Amino acid sequence: MKIVVVFKWARDPEDAAVRSDGSVDWRGAKMAAGEDDPAAVAVGRGVATASGCSVVGLTIGDGDASWALARGVEQVVAVPGAPSLADNAATADLLAAAIRWIGEVDVVVIGDAEAYLGVPAALAGVLGWPAVLGVSAATFADGRLVATRRIGDREQTVSLGLPAVLAVAAASAEKQLPGMKEVLAARKRPITTVALADLGLGLLDGLESRGTRVPEAGSARIFEGSPASTARQLVAALRADGVL
Amino acid sequence: MTVEGWVIAAGVRRLSGMVSAVRGMGGGVTVAAVGPRSVAEAAAAAGPDAVAWIEAAEDVPAEAYAPALRRALAAAKPRAVLATTAPQDRALLGVAAVALGAVVIPGILRMWLEDDTVVIDRTELGGRVVETLASVAPVAGLFVGEDIASPAAAAASAPIERLDAGSPADIRIEKAEPVSGANTGVTSAERVVAVGRGLKAKADLALVEGLAAALRAEVGCSMPIADDRGWVAKERYIGRSGQHISPRLYVAIGISGAPQHLDGVRDAKVVVAINADPGAPIFRRADYGIVGDLYEVIPALQAALGEDQSRNSGKGEQS
Numbered sequence: 208m209k210i211v212v213v214f215k216w217a218r219d220p221e222d223a224a225v226r227s228d229g230s231v232d233w234r235g236a237k238m239a240a241g242e243d244d245p246a247a248v249a250v251g252r253g254v255a256t257a258s259g260c261s262v263v264g265l266t267i268g269d270g271d272a273s274w275a276l277a278r279g280v281e282q283v284v285a286v287p288g289a290p291s292l293a294d295n296a297a298t299a300d301l302l303a304a305a306i307r308w309i310g311e312v313d314v315v316v317i318g319d320a321e322a323y324l325g326v327p328a329a330l331a332g333v334l335g336w337p338a339v340l341g342v343s344a345a346t347f348a349d350g351r352l353v354a355t356r357r358i359g360d361r362e363q364t365v366s367l368g369l370p371a372v373l374a375v376a377a378a379s380a381e382k383q384l385p386g387m388k389e390v391l392a393a394r395k396r397p398i399t400t401v402a403l404a405d406l407g408l409g410l411l412d413g414l415e416s417r418g419t420r421v422p423e424a425g426s427a428r429i430f431e432g433s434p435a436s437t438a439r440q441l442v443a444a445l446r447a448d449g450v451l
Numbered sequence: 452m453t454v455e456g457w458v459i460a461a462g463v464r465r466l467s468g469m470v471s472a473v474r475g476m477g478g479g480v481t482v483a484a485v486g487p488r489s490v491a492e493a494a495a496a497a498g499p500d501a502v503a504w505i506e507a508a509e510d511v512p513a514e515a516y517a518p519a520l521r522r523a524l525a526a527a528k529p530r531a532v533l534a535t536t537a538p539q540d541r542a543l544l545g546v547a548a549v550a551l552g553a554v555v556i557p558g559i560l561r562m563w564l565e566d567d568t569v570v571i572d573r574t575e576l577g578g579r580v581v582e583t584l585a586s587v588a589p590v591a592g593l594f595v596g597e598d599i600a601s602p603a604a605a606a607a608s609a610p611i612e613r614l615d616a617g618s619p620a621d622i623r624i625e626k627a628e629p630v631s632g633a634n635t636g637v638t639s640a641e642r643v644v645a646v647g648r649g650l651k652a653k654a655d656l657a658l659v660e661g662l663a664a665a666l667r668a669e670v671g672c673s674m675p676i677a678d679d680r681g682w683v684a685k686e687r688y689i690g691r692s693g694q695h696i697s698p699r700l701y702v703a704i705g706i707s708g709a710p711q712h713l714d715g716v717r718d719a720k721v722v723v724a725i726n727a728d729p730g731a732p733i734f735r736r737a738d739y740g741i742v743g744d745l746y747e748v749i750p751a752l753q754a755a756l757g758e759d760q761s762r763n764s765g766k767g768e769q770s
Contacts, residue, residue: 212540223576225576225580229581231576242711290742295554296549296553296554296591297554311571314591319538321577321691321710323556324541325541325545325556325557327476327541327545327553328541328545328548329545329548329591330545332543332545332547335549337549338514339512339538339622340536340538340541340542341692343692349458353625357695358512358627358693359462359695360629360630361627362627362628364625364626364657365624365625367620367621371503374538376692379622380678407513413554413586413587413588414586417582417584418667419580419582420583421579421581422574422735424583425726427736427737427739427740428738428739429734430739430740434751435755437741437751438754438755441739441755442758444455444739445721445723445739446763450700450720451666
């Protein structure tokens with residue numbers, strides 16, 4: 208039984224530059240660790256410890272494969288050259304193929320990245336496994352995964368059998384960055400590279416982009432003037448809206 | 452030419468907005484409601500032509516009924532399905548996408564049909580751009596567009612057809628309790644004033660609290676203020692993994708507006724942004740904005756509120 212933690216599987220939207228004509232420049236943007244990736248690694252390791260399984264990190268594209276190794280993951284499988292796709296289902300196909308390539312996987316843990324909210328769901332769909340998304344914490348007990356997440360204003364604890372997909376949403380920023388000792392130890396751990404062609408996928412982004420544009424100047428009314436003047440204008444507007 | 456579209460809902464949020472967005476393709480709309488009868492009834496009132504209801508047992512979460520939903524969608528073969536970004540809705544959408552061979556697109560604002568192609572506008576890069584995408588394949592989308600008011604109560608509710616729920620996947624609800632922090636009042640408050648990294652020192656919170664008091668508002672904050680800095684109780688952090696609030700007035704002070712924060716205020720009615728950076732993403736979500744130093748704007752705002760109060764005190768409170 209193996210647990211796969213997927214990390215650095217998407218480009219960081221913060222790395223994209225938006226030109227004045229609304230076109231996007233992704234040059235230099237690599238597959239980056241998402242803000243939820245450290246939490247996903249922590250959950251994956253926790254479940255592995257509780258279940259006595261091994262953890263395999265999985266990354267696609269041209270991100271740093273040793274990132275998870277420095278965070279305690281024992282081995283990493285990397286699919287370099289994997290493209291970044293607009294269709295979240297195509298990204299999920301790619302991840303699912305890599306997970307099948309790894310083989311004997313019972314749990315997939317993936318960051319529930321805000322910019323790619325469709326990927327974990329589509330991944331579970333492609334694998335045909337039950338999924339719990341938006342998870343803040345998880346462990347393993349009595350042969351079942353036990354996950355906590357928030358539904359509306361309630362905190363829900365669910366348990367599910369294997370195999371399963373967990374998508375983890377970080378409740379806080381990464382607390383402790385790996386030190387030199389961890390980074391050096393990571394260099395000794397194995398990274399296995401899989402060629403995209405070996406995954407047997409006909410990767411087609413079934414979408415045609417007709418281009419990007421800067422959003423229409425929203426409905427936001429920006430008040431101009433001195434602090435006193437802007438404050439008075441704002442209070443008058445709120446009073447008129449009936450929200451004071 | 453028109454085509455059918457579906458909405459998948461395990462909850463009652465943004466139903467009318469999604470039904471209206473699917474109507475953009477010009478055809479019929481069915482809502483697949485997965486949950487208790489109350490969800491099916493809310494769906495029926497949101498303006499669709501039909502509701503397909505999969506009743507969920509009390510201790511079974513909605514996503515466990517993915518197999519029943521998959522069967523229904525494989526039979527109906529809609530060209531587009533929409534769901535909210537809520538975890539349960541998303542999990543169901545992923546299953547629907549595979550059943551339909553659909554592309555999966557987050558950030559959907561609106562959609563329409565051109566010849567036989569589904570065309571969508573979606574928000575990308577945390578709201579910095581809008582991209583138009585065209586798909587000949589079916590589209591499974593996560594809807595983040597405007598919600599609209601439900602059709603008038605007088606309008607006839609759509610018929611509810613109950614589907615065979617079949618045997619659910621092996622997921623059980625073990626425990627459900629109100630999130631800690633529900634008792635701080637920030638989740639139910641009519642007005643919330645929240646502060647972010649624009650605040651320089653913990654002592655300056657007094658300034659924010661003073662404004663909140665003047666507005667009779669609860670105080671909230673962005674993740675770094677509760678997490679890294681620990682200046683405000685964690686229960687008051689607003690964002691995707693924190694509190695989700697729906698106040699009538701939300702005032703974001705020194706908060707840049709990261710996507711994960713905006714997720715927590717998606718249902719706020721009137722949003723005011725006060726930020727020194729005119730390019731801060733929060734201004735794209737705001738109804739009103741003041742570009743300026745919070746240390747100057749807050750006192751000015753308190754003074755203006757004081758003037759307003761004394762002007763209106765004779766007319767009685769409006770809220």
